[in-house]
Structures are given as C-alpha cells and as structure tokens.
Amino acid sequence: MENCIFCKIIKGELPCYKIYEDATVIVFLDINPWTKGHCLVVPKKHFQDIFDVDEQVLKNLILVVKKISFLVKEKLGAKGVNVLQNNRKIAGQLVPHIHFQIIPRYDDKGLTMSHQSSYQGKDLEIVAKLLTPTPN
Numbered sequence: 001m002e003n004c005i006f007c008k009i010i011k012g013e014l015p016c017y018k019i020y021e022d023a024t025v026i027v028f029l030d031i032n033p034w035t036k037g038h039c040l041v042v043p044k045k046h047f048q049d050i051f052d053v054d055e056q057v058l059k060n061l062i063l064v065v066k067k068i069s070f071l072v073k074e075k076l077g078a079k080g081v082n083v084l085q086n087n088r089k090i091a092g093q094l095v096p097h098i099h100f101q102i103i104p105r106y107d108d109k110g111l112t113m114s115h116q117s118s119y120q121g122k123d124l125e126i127v128a129k130l131l132t133p134t135p136n
Helices: 005-010 055-076 124-131
Strands: 018-021 025-029 039-043 080-084 100-105
Touching: 005 025, 005 039, 018 055, 025 055, 039 055, 055 080, 055 100
Parallel strands: none
Antiparallel strands: 018 025, 025 039, 039 100, 080 100
C-alpha cells in the first residue's frame, strides 16, 4: 500500500531496528516502545487486518511471534510478554497493516490494561448461540 508506514519500512524506504526477517515476515523494534524490547511482527505483504489476512500468512506470523517471544525472554530477561493484535481503528489499530506486538514484561508495573465496561454479560447464552458455528 502506497502510504503505509510498515510497507515503507519493508521496502527499505524508512529505517528500522530489524531483529528478524524471513521470506514472509519482518520483525522490528517499535519506535515508541511500552517496554524495552517491544517488537512488531509484520507480514511483508500488505493486509489491513485479521479480516483480510491470508491464513497461511497468519500461521507464519504467529509462529514468528512465538520464536521472538522466546528470544525476548531469554536475551532480555523478560518474565513474560503481552502479545497484542488490534483490528480497526475502533479497537486501537494505529497502522492499517496487520501486525502483532510483543511487549516484554519485567515487573507488574508500567503497562495497564483495563476491563471496564457497562456490559454485564446478561445475554451470554444468546451470544454463545449466535457465535457457535453450525455443522456442515
């Protein structure tokens, strides 16, 4: 995509701190990291989000997420990682190119995720029925 910042990084038009690359995936450090070692795992081919990404590309992405998560743990001493993947602006996706974020965690401070909502889950049975696939 012409104006996609990740596509420009992949093409070498913008610099990055690349830490991994294979035929379909590139991993580089986030320039606005939440913690030391915050990585972005990005497919080289442009897909906007989870709704249009090719399944094989998605499989490759998650396998690289696992590989890099282990590296972050071993090389940086992270005690754990958050793996984030946002889809569409309303869900916090800032760059419209599918990517996974690996955010190393060193302690229980510095990254807050909140589950605040007015939704109380009173219709869980109905929602479960709507989301359960019907057999072919």
